[in-house]
Amino acid sequence: xxxxxxxxxxxxxxxxxxxxxxxxxxxxxxxxxxxxxxxxxxxxxxxxxxxxxxxxxxxxxxxxxxxxxxxxxxxxxxxxxxxxxxxxxxxxxxxxxxxxxxxxxxxxxxxxxxxxxxxxxxxxxxxxxxxxxxxxxxxxxxxxxxxxxxxxxxxxxxxxxxxxxxxxxxxxxxxxxxxxxxxxxxxxxxxxxxxxxxxxxxxxxxxxxxxxxxxxxxxxxxxxxxxxxxxxxxxxxxxxxxxxx
Numbered sequence: 003x004x005x006x007x008x009x010x011x012x013x014x015x016x017x018x019x020x021x022x023x024x025x026x027x028x029x030x031x032x033x034x035x036x037x038x039x040x041x042x043x044x045x046x047x048x049x050x051x052x053x054x055x056x057x058x059x060x061x062x063x064x065x066x067x068x069x070x071x072x073x074x075x076x077x078x079x080x081x082x083x084x085x086x087x088x089x090x091x092x093x094x095x096x097x098x099x100x101x102x103x104x105x106x107x108x109x110x111x112x113x114x115x116x117x118x119x120x121x122x123x124x125x126x127x128x129x130x131x132x133x134x135x136x137x138x139x140x141x142x143x144x145x146x147x148x149x150x151x152x153x154x155x156x157x158x159x160x161x162x163x164x165x166x167x168x169x170x171x172x173x174x175x176x177x178x179x180x181x182x183x184x185x186x187x188x189x190x191x192x193x194x195x196x197x198x199x200x201x202x203x204x205x206x207x208x209x210x211x212x213x214x215x216x217x218x219x220x221x222x223x224x225x226x227x228x229x230x231x232x233x234x235x236x237x238x239x240x241x242x243x244x245x246x247x
Contacts, residue, residue: 040197046074065121122148130172131187190246
């Protein structure tokens with residue numbers, strides 16, 4: 003989740019140094035397969051063909067590794083970029099003929115691809131709108147995954163500042179502001195889908211607290227009665243997967 007594509011855009015050396023690796027040695031790799039399934043789902047739903055893929059902020063490479071196992075990507079070639087030496091050193095152990103990883107700033111290359119992934123990245127970047135504008139024109143299609151840290155429950159519980167401290171989020175979004183950010187930086191939205199955090203609960207025993215279980219029960223009730231948009235706006239529990247061009 004905490005990756006980035008351009009060193010000059012970071013507000014600190016949290017990711018290039020030892021700080022983030024020491025706090026999160028797994029680099030959130032446990033969620034990679036689930037995210038890959040969600041990426042494949044939104045691409046498949048819109049009949050998109052992606053023969054070449056780049057993951058900007060690839061972390062330890064779990065998303066790309068799992069993505070190439072999805073049926074619609076089995077014939078694709080993928081490249082991952084990250085500025086974090088630790089993450090890329092782990093990712094390179096997963097390299098094979100159609101999958102490679104590079105430690106460096108993707109924005110300093112002149113490469114272009116069919117599909118560019120930006121999965122849980124730009125909320126970590128100081129000049130996030132400048133970063134997004136620089137990504138424009140580097141791919142035919144883009145897939146973004148954006149944490150939705152802003153909701154009524156999270157504000158009451160002071161969670162945005164917790165996210166800042168724990169995982170380095172510098173910017174906080176709800177669905178409307180996430181989509182507006184992409185439109186304002188030149189992207190055309192093709193589709194957007196929620197990814198529910200409860201779908202990843204089995205991977206995170208530490209999340210199985212009484213508060214979390216009660217919140218998930220409340221989300222299901224509100225979702226059933228009033229729809230998912232209102233549930234997420236009130237109680238959170240979701241990120242946003244966006245397909246754009």
